[in-house]
Amino acid sequence: MIDFSITGAFLVGLMGAGHCIGMCGGLVGAFSQQLPKKASDNILLGQLQFILSYNLGRILSYTLAGALVGGSASLLSTLFSLDAYLVGMRVLAGVMMIVTGLYIAQIWSGVVQIERLGKLLWRLIGPIANKLLPITDLKQAFAAGLLWGWLPCGLVYSTLTWAVAANSAEQGAMIMAAFGLGTLPALVSVGVATRYFAQLVQARKVRLISGLILVSFGIHTLYIAFSQLG
Numbered sequence: 061m062i063d064f065s066i067t068g069a070f071l072v073g074l075m076g077a078g079h080c081i082g083m084c085g086g087l088v089g090a091f092s093q094q095l096p097k098k099a100s101d102n103i104l105l106g107q108l109q110f111i112l113s114y115n116l117g118r119i120l121s122y123t124l125a126g127a128l129v130g131g132s133a134s135l136l137s138t139l140f141s142l143d144a145y146l147v148g149m150r151v152l153a154g155v156m157m158i159v160t161g162l163y164i165a166q167i168w169s170g171v172v173q174i175e176r177l178g179k180l181l182w183r184l185i186g187p188i189a190n191k192l193l194p195i196t197d198l199k200q201a202f203a204a205g206l207l208w209g210w211l212p213c214g215l216v217y218s219t220l221t222w223a224v225a226a227n228s229a230e231q232g233a234m235i236m237a238a239f240g241l242g243t244l245p246a247l248v249s250v251g252v253a254t255r256y257f258a259q260l261v262q263a264r265k266v267r268l269i270s271g272l273i274l275v276s277f278g279i280h281t282l283y284i285a286f287s288q289l290g
Contacts, residue, residue, distance in 0.1 A: 065153070065222040065223075065225070065226060065231075065235050065277075065281075066231075066234055066235055066238045067238075067277070068157055068222070068273075068274055068277045069219050069222060069235045069236065069238040069239040069242065070238040070239065070241060070242040071164075071242065071270055071273065071274060072160055072164065072215055072218070072219055072239055072242060072274065073215075073219075073238070073239040073240060073241065073242020073243040073244075074242040074243070074245065074246075074270075075164045075242075075266070075267060075270040075271070076163075076164060076215045076242075076243065076246075079163075079172070079213075079214075079215055108248070109198060110195060110198065110201045111201075111247070111248055112248065113198045113199075113201040113202045113205065114195075114201045114202065114204055114205040114208075115205060115240075115243075115244055115247055115248065116202060116205060117201070117202040117203060117204065117205025117206040117207075117208075117209065118205040118206070118208060118209040118240065118247075119205075119209070119237060119240030119241065119243075119244070120205075120206060120209070121205070121206050121207075121208075121209025121210060122209055122216065122236040122237065122239060122240040123233045123236050123237040123240065124233070125209075125210075125216075125220060125223075125236055126220065126223040126232035126233045126234070126235050126236025126237065127229040127230070127232050127233035127236075128229075128232075129220055129223050129224045129232055130223045130224065130226045130227065130228050130229045130230070130231055130232020130233065130235075131228070131229030131232065132224075133146065133149065133224045133225070133226070133227045133228075133232075134227050134228050134229060137227055146225070146227055147285050147288050147289055149221070149224050149225040149227075150225045150281060150284065150285035150288070151282060151285045151286070152221050152224075152225065153221045153222045153224070153225035153278075153281055154278045154279070154280075154281035154282035154285060155278065155282070156171075156218045156219075156221045156222070156278070157218075157222070157274055157275070157277050157278030157281055158274070158275050158278035158279065158282075159171050159218065159278075160215065160218045160219075160274055160278075161270075161271040161272065161273070161274030161275035161276075161277070161278060162271060162275065163214075163215075163271070164267055164270055164271035164274060165267055165268045165270070165271025165272060165275070166264070166267055166268070166271070167271065171214040171215065171218055172214040173214065174214040174217045174218065175212040175213060175214045175217070176212070179212050181210060181212070182210065182211060182212050185207055185210050188207060189204060189207040189208055192204045192207070209240075215239075216239070219235065219236060219239045220236070222235050223235045223236055225281075
């Protein structure tokens with residue numbers, strides 16, 4: 061299941077390009093417009109430095125979140141022997157894989173409703189993140205990425221359920237890092253070559269195949285979970 065989760069997490073990040081651009085693309089675009097003059101001597105290099113610094117912070121926030129939820133699940137199972145709880149989380153992870161696959165395949169968009177759960181958290185973090193604008197150096201871009209990694213996102217929350225089911229801080233971190241790395245091409249292309257990449261990953265056939273692969277991962281995960289119940 062863990063291998064499927066890591067592969068699936070990367071695929072979700074990669075194929076969720078349209079959603080990622082909608083959620084974070086505006087922020088990356090704003091960063092590109094706010095480069096300090098010293099970085100504008102070489103516009104392309106300046107953009108890449110700032111965008112990569114921002115995304116490094118964002119991916120690190122995902123990785124930390126994965127380690128936190130995976131480690132917490134492991135601690136609970138050790139302290140209380142909650143085997144049934146872990147099986148339940150694997151069932152949830154399988155369901156979320158299927159739901160996310162249906163979203164990527166453009167069959168059903170129910171996963172985005174999960175974003176409502178993160179709005180309360182973002183009300184606390186958002187004002188802090190806004191204080192970092194305008195971005196003037198690479199450290200500031202990295203810090204902004206750390207904060208904006210907590211932006212409400214149904215795909216992030218869906219993938220976090222896989223990290224919980226991993227029952228390991230290390231595996232949880234790997235799952236979320238894989239997701240973050242998958243999103244990197246889309247969000248780097250926002251500042252460099254948005255149109256080409258967006259057209260590629262949002263092609264109907266590509267999305268359908270990728271979504272169905274995720275659905276198959278989810279079905280396999282459910283099979284393993286129900287086998288453990290048996």
